[in-house]
Amino acid sequence: MMVKDQETPSEAAKDADFESIWLRLVHMVLIAVLMSAASSLLGLLTVAQFVIMLFNKREPNDQLAEIGTTMGVWMAKAARYQTAASEVKPWPWTELD
Template identity: 55%
Template sequence: MDRNDDDRVNGRLHGDQPEAGKDGMAMRLLYMVIIAIMLSLSQTVLTLITVIQFVIMLVNTGQRNQRLADFGTDLGIWMAKAARYQSAASEVKPWPWTDLD
């Protein structure tokens, strides 16, 4: 990733966030369980795209698939936002409750 990509990703993670109201503890628990399931699924998806990207690079003499690389970046950002909500570092719920940006 070059410097501009680092700045773009940093802005998506730590930039302006939408206003989020505080949920009650029961609702937060429900959201946390749902997000935990989604995080588990996202780890499986990340493993799959890792294997697919490796095979593509093996066949194409090291050339990566840019769409898969971009999807991996987006998935990683979503996972980071989900982890921030899970750990109570943020009140902003990740997609699908907010825009994927």
């Protein structure tokens, strides 16, 4: 009589780790695309803010400044996840602070 091989707990953990590393790769690729888009948007916001300041006596638009701050925080979180300095994924997986 043949006994079917059963996975030990350590083999199951290895399988889960293997699957999670590939899921992390998917997240990393998605975040890289989002970071590229964010970088382009930041360039547009920079030009817009400069033009506003040019015609508004050097006064920046507060809303654009706040968007820039939020984007900076998001990009920092994304960079930390991309480089494995953190396991916390940025928005849209977590709250946008």
